[in-house]
Amino acid sequence: MASPSELCLNTNFSISFPSTSGVKDPFKLKNFSLPLTSMASEPIPSKVVCTLFDRSPKRISVSTTDPNFTGYVNDVEKGMVKNGFFTSNDDVPATFGSSGRLLDRHFVIGVLKFCSNERCIELGRRYHALIIKSGVNVDQFVGTSLVDMYAKCGDMGSAIRLVIQMPCLDVATCNCLISGYTKNRLFDEAFSFFMKFDGMGIRPNHYTYTTMLAVCGSFSAIDKGKQLHAQIVKMQYLSETAVGNALLTMYSKCGMMEDAESLFNSLVKRNVVSWSAIINGFKHHRDFEKALRLICLMREDGIDPNEYTFSIALSSCASMKNLDIGCMFHAQVLKKGMALGDFVGTTIVDMYSGLGEAGDAEKQLKEMGKSASSASWNAHIAGFVHNEKAEEAIGAFVDMVKNDKACDEFTYSIILKACSSLPSLATCEQIHSRMIKAKFESNMHVGSSLIEAYNKCGSVEDAERVFSKNSSADVVSWNSMIKAYSQNGHPTKALALFQKMFEEGIRPTNSTFLAVLSACSHSGLVQEGQKLFESMAREYNIPPEETHYSCMVDLLGRAGQLENALDFIKNLPIKPTAPIWRPLLAACRCHNNLQMAEFIAKQILELDPNDATVYVTLSNMYTEAGQCTDAEKQRKLMTVKDVAKEPGCSWIEMNNKIYRFFSHDKSCPEMPRVYQKLKQVMQQIENKGYTLNAKEDNVALYHSEKLAVCFGLINLTARKRIRVFKNLRVCPDCHSFMNYLSTIVDKEIVLRDNYRFHHFKQGCCSCGDFW
Known part of the structure; x- marks a missing residue:
């Protein structure tokens, strides 16, 4: 007969019971067996095993002559715990412990450990009740396991009550409570309890200090960290490599790199974790070159980098924008056979994506194959977004879904950012639909990204609906x-x-x-x-901050209070920057104050000599004032200084495709129809009173936003709303054009420039002609 240990280890072993004639219950059929091999391929709830024992022809209890029965039960259950076969919180056998069956302390500790690791608090509570009911001796080990289970599952109240009730505490139990405090971000409570160790007669061990130092690093509590350092020296724990590494990490996270480096140099034993901690510290504080130099010194010290070290190196190369060194580290990773692992592989994808090398990132993903995780795909998508390639990001997202990779909150946040930068309302709606199915709509972080995406798409109604549903906003x-x-x-x-x-x-x-x-x-x-x-x-x-000062200048300037805006800038507690001066220059253009505009332009060009908007604004103002010589001078200065104005571009979405237009554009096959439509509507709105500024006839008539709107009028006849997006600020003539156009078409025209949205309807704009 197989022993209990063989029962758990031998996957071909099956439990058999003698037959009982005339019984049709499947549990009582002849030689009914439950092979443990089935557990390896499909999770078997523990209550199945329990029911199997309960419904066997001979109901065996502790009082029977077979002394091994309880052992069989416990070993089967322990094997299931060890191999993760509890599939839900409902898998605790309700009949376990019935029929006189006893639990032993080893099984209890095993199942509580499982509950801790899997965060199955309901499972743990039911076993706790079963422990009390079965009369299991709650000794120090069982008590500590219970404390650990409740603390890791976030029920700190129950964990504390158990600690208070325990007649004798040891350092292991206290460490479990401190670990629970830290995992639940109760840092003050963790410190408070640690300070009571001495009064309770508890001597901290190396695990206590590594946990507390991690708290100090996360909380940037450098003063407390230094106090712990002093205690560690006094308690002679500094020789413990794990404690030294924890100290290094704490000083690094707190920004004390000189102290971290001094400690590192004083360590007697330095392993790969020690080197990685100091290297990551310099990387975290953006001293990338020193981080890479330390990797070279690490090798000279006879320590080989591990996956974490290489990940730091590759990430540093991405931050430095140094593709050459990044490729060198990639080659080393390949040589060591680490490139296909998820951790390093994802960092390689992230590096190439961040550096704009989409082809290399995609190649790495393909080489990783099925081992490429959602994090790897997220890095690829994020690289496209970072490099302002929104359409490619959406394409990568589609590929991710096709490859059956699970989308997490980061996936949705980053792809919504891509939708925002296009912007594409249709794509945003499709992503939103997927979020609802995946139950991510109520996620706090994704919800804010969704609101922002709908805002950038000009659908404030959809943004409102998302916001109103998000109760945890x-x-x-x-x-x-x-x-x-x-x-x-x-x-x-x-x-x-x-x-x-x-x-x-x-x-x-x-x-x-x-x-x-x-x-x-x-x-x-x-x-x-x-x-x-x-x-x-x-x-x-x-x-x-600078943005608030700039906004105040804009507030006063738009209202025509130019002198007040200038006084505001002169009295700022900081030196005015170009972004603070620019709104006032725009206001001078709106309110035709050429003299002040010349003064402000001088201030901006001293700070940013290549600001094309300054030359263009002055040129336009000189033209409007009839000073054509001065206007031409500004244009020539742009040529001499090699300053180029960003070309105006407008785009519109139709059938999940983006159509882009430039001033005087003739690239689109439909442009003859577009120009014909523009001529038609111009005649209609001129009859309504619209007039084009004679000085702008050859330019403003064919601005990109006019072409995009006419394209929409031709192709989107069924829509009640046409959305057009522009990369620059809408000019006064185009704003007037849209106002008049909205009186002759039965549609709302939504135009987003680089400042705000303009909703034109029945001759009125949402900005109140104040933009």
Whole structure:
């Protein structure tokens, strides 16, 4: 007869019971057996095994003559725990412990460890109750296992109660509680409990210190970390390699690289973890060259880099934008046979993707084959987004889905960013549909990305629906929704939502204030904007940044308060930057103040000599003022200084395809029809009172946004809304054109420039002609 250990180890062994004639119950059929090989291919709930024993012809209990029965039960259950065959929290056999059956402490510790590792708290609670009911001796080991299970599963209340009830504590139990505090981000509680060790007569061991040092690193608690360092020296634990490595990591995370380097040099024993910790510290603090030099010294010290070290090296090369050195490390990884592993392989994909080498990244993915994880695909997609190749990112996402790779919250966040930069409403809606099916719509981080994507696509209604469904919306989601209202011409809603934040107890951030200040700027709410700006530092202790100063200049400039805007800049506590001056130059153009524009242009060019918008703005203002010689001078200066203006480009989406247009464009096969449509609508709106500025006849008539809208009118006849996107600010003539056009077509025209959205409907724009 097989022993209990053979029962668990021999996969061909099967449990058999004698037959009982005349019984049709399948559990009582002749030689009914349950081969353990089936467990390897398909998870078998533990209650099946228990029921098998319960319903055998002879109901065996502890009082029977077979002393091995309990051992069989325990070993079968332990084998299932060890091999992960508990498939859900409902798999605890309700009858376990019935019929006089006993549990032993070894089985209890094993199953509690399983519950800890798999975070099966309900399973753990039911076994805890079963332990009490069965009278198992809750000794130090069982008690510690219970504490560990509750702590890792996040039920710190139960873990603490168990610790209080235990008659005797040892360092292992206390370490479990500290580990639970840290995993649940209860750092203060972890420190508080650690400080009680001495009073409880507990001597910390090396695991205690490595755990506490990890807390200090995560929490940037350098003072507490140094106190622990002093204790470690006093307790003579510094010779423990794991403790030394934990100290290195703590100093690195806290930004104390000099201390980290000094400690590293003093270590008697340095292994690959020690080297990787100091190398990662320099990489984390952007001293990439030193990080790479240390890898060379590491080899001289006789230590070979491991996968983690190579990952740091490859990531450093990506950050340095150094493809050559990155390729050298890639070659070394290939030589060591590490390139196809998920960890290093993903870093290689990330490096090539970040450096714009999409072909090499895709080649690495193919070589990894099935071992390429979702993280590898995410890195590939993120590389396209980082390099502003949104269409390629969406294509990579489609390939990821075709390869049956699971999409996580990072996948959805990054692909929604691609939808935002195109922007593509149809693609955004398709991604949203997948999110709903995958139950990611309510995810806090993905939800804010979805709101932002719908905003960038000009669908504030969809953004509202997502926001209203997200009951756990964080401050990022609130900021995104306020920004959506601000950019789509709903300043009242933006300010109302800002007020509601306080009612919900959500503290605003600097991004919140930027959104509401922008709302005030685009709607001429000068006093409200000034009050909000002043409240930032006074009431919320949020110091204004460059973007807030720029927004205030824009607020005053748009309202025509040019002198006040100039005084605001002159009185700033920081030296004005080009982004702070630029809104005032734009305001001078709108309000025809050429003298101030010349002064501001000089300030900007001193800071950024290659700013093409300055030359173009001055040239246009000189032309409008009849100073053609000065206008031509600005154009010549651009040629001499090799400064090129970014060409205006507009695009429109149709049938999941993006169509792009440039001024005077003739590249599209449909352009003859487009120009014919433009001529037709021009005649119609001229009858309504529209006039084209004579000085702009040859240029503004064929601006890219006009061509894109006419293309939409030809091809999107069934739609009630036409969406066009432009990379530059819409000019006054095109804005007027869209206003008039919306009176003769039964459609809403949505135009997004690089500042905001303009919703044209029945002769009115959502910006109130204030942009």
